[in-house]
Amino acid sequence: MSWAARCRGSWRVYRPPEVVALGFVPVLADILHQLRCTVVPLRYGAGLKGKVLDSFAHGLPCVMSEVAAEGLDLPEELAWLIARTPEEFADKLQRVHTDAEFNHQLSDVGLAYIQARGTARQR
Numbered sequence: 001m002s003w004a005a006r007c008r009g010s011w012r013v014y015r016p017p018e019v020v021a022l023g024f025v026p027v028l029a030d031i032l033h034q035l036r037c038t039v040v041p042l043r044y045g046a047g048l049k050g051k052v053l054d055s056f057a058h059g060l061p062c063v064m065s066e067v068a069a070e071g072l073d074l075p076e077e078l079a080w081l082i083a084r085t086p087e088e089f090a091d092k093l094q095r096v097h098t099d100a101e102f103n104h105q106l107s108d109v110g111l112a113y114i115q116a117r118g119t120a121r122q123r
Contacts, residue, residue: 032058036103037096040068041089056110061103063092077109 025031032038038055042065052072055062061081062068069082081096083089096103 028054029058032060035060037093038062039089039093040064041083042068045070053114057114059107059111061096061106061110063089063096075109075113077106078113081106 022031032054038051038060040049040051040055040062042049045067049064049068049070049072052062052064052068056078063081063083066082066084069079072078074082081092083092096106
């Protein structure tokens with residue numbers, strides 16, 4: 001599945017048939033609670049990447065590019081989710097999707113990461 005407020009027309013045309021383009025999703029939690037993991041293969045961008053943080057906040061490991069991880073100061077366990085090549089994306093997605101125990105560990109670390117960031121901001 002793919003969600004985005006604004007999706008370029010060419011992406012919708014050239015996407016693989018097994019990828020469902022949802023477009024704008026009014027309640028993101030309704031979709032996220034159906035998933036085991038997410039992927040954010042950003043090639044460019046600035047600032048914090050909301051989709052990565054949304055994933056962690058919903059207990060989902062997020063396989064991401066280096067660009068998607070910029071500025072996040074991830075702990076070692078979550079930094080493992082950074083993929084640099086298409087092969088790394090495929091390998092990491094397969095492990096996170098099929099290894100339930102590993103997925104659960106990453107889920108816990110992601111939730112703790114979000115909780116710690118929220119606590120730090122409230123001080």
